[in-house]
Amino acid sequence: DAGVIQSPRHEVTEMGQEVTLRCKPISGHNSLFWYRQTMMRGLELLIYFNNNVPIDDSGMPEDRFSAKMPNASFSTLKIQPSEPRDSAVYFCASFDYNEQFFGPGTRLTVL
Amino acid sequence: DAKTTQPPSMDCAEGRAANLPCNHSTISGNEYVYWYRQIHSQGPQYIIHGLKNNETNEMASLIITEDRKSSTLILPHATLRDTAVYYCIVRVRGDQGGKLIFGQGTELSVKP
Numbered sequence: 757d758a759g760v761i762q763s764p765r766h767e768v769t770e771m772g773q774e775v776t777l778r779c780k781p782i783s784g785h786n787s788l789f790w791y792r793q794t795m796m797r798g799l800e801l802l803i804y805f806n807n808n809v810p811i812d813d814s815g816m817p818e819d820r821f822s823a824k825m826p827n828a829s830f831s832t833l834k835i836q837p838s839e840p841r842d843s844a845v846y847f848c849a850s851f852d853y854n855e856q857f858f859g860p861g862t863r864l865t866v867l
Numbered sequence: 868d869a870k871t872t873q874p875p876s877m878d879c880a881e882g883r884a885a886n887l888p889c890n891h892s893t894i895s896g897n898e899y900v901y902w903y904r905q906i907h908s909q910g911p912q913y914i915i916h917g918l919k920n921n922e923t924n925e926m927a928s929l930i931i932t933e934d935r936k937s938s939t940l941i942l943p944h945a946t947l948r949d950t951a952v953y954y955c956i957v958r959v960r961g962d963q964g965g966k967l968i969f970g971q972g973t974e975l976s977v978k979p
Contacts (some may be wrong), residue, residue, distance in 0.1 A: 761909075787965050789965075789966070791969075797970055798969060798970075799905075799911070799967065799969040800969075801967070801968065801969075804966055808968075811965070814979050847910050847911075849911075851909070851965035853902075853960075853965065854913075854916070854960075855913035855916070855965075856903075856911075856913065856965055856967060857913070858912070859910055860909065860910055860912025861908075861909075861910055
């Protein structure tokens with residue numbers, strides 16, 4: 757298994773632009789999580805899905821952030837419009853009841 | 868989920884055992900202790916988990932006190948590649964889809 761796949765690995769964009777981050781979870785895992793990591797705030801849970809349904813989005817910082825999971829093998833996290841304070845590493849993870857498996861992350865820089 | 872307390876940083880000599888403590892005095896009876904680590908610039912990685920018995924796997928050992936209010940993660944022969952931030956998390960196993968709330972963790976530096 758290739759593990760959790762995220763794309764792109766790096767994204768540099770300008771303030772105001774739309775950013776879409778993508779995640780492919782491990783096949784057979786029913787839960788998917790999006791996290792954000794910054795030096796100031798550490799690792800924060802943004803949202804998680806169970807069986808493709810959003811269960812808890814209380815960590816989503818603002819309405820500029822949205823996440824979807826149209827099927828069991830794909831999820832997106834969108835930021836529109838992006839701001840410099842959104843610069844961070846965004847991790848996706850999927851869960852198999854015992855442990856979470858994290859992807860390599862997307863490093864987002866908003867200029 | 869119960870709150871955990873970990874020292875912010877620790878050093879360990881290469882080849883020696885690294886003992887990382889975690890306090891979780893408010894842990895509930897059905898909450899497990901999980902350990903993850905994050906090597907620089909990578910996603911967190913699961914290490915081990917336990918309920919009340921000591922656990923060992925190929926990566927580490929987990930020692931949980933009898934009252935379950937604290938635990939210690941042991942890396943028996945630390946290598947430079949074990950330099951990472953180690954997170955102790957307590958949660959009900961399988962609850963909320965496996966949701967994890969990360970604290971600040973312990974930054975372990977393994978030195979030659």
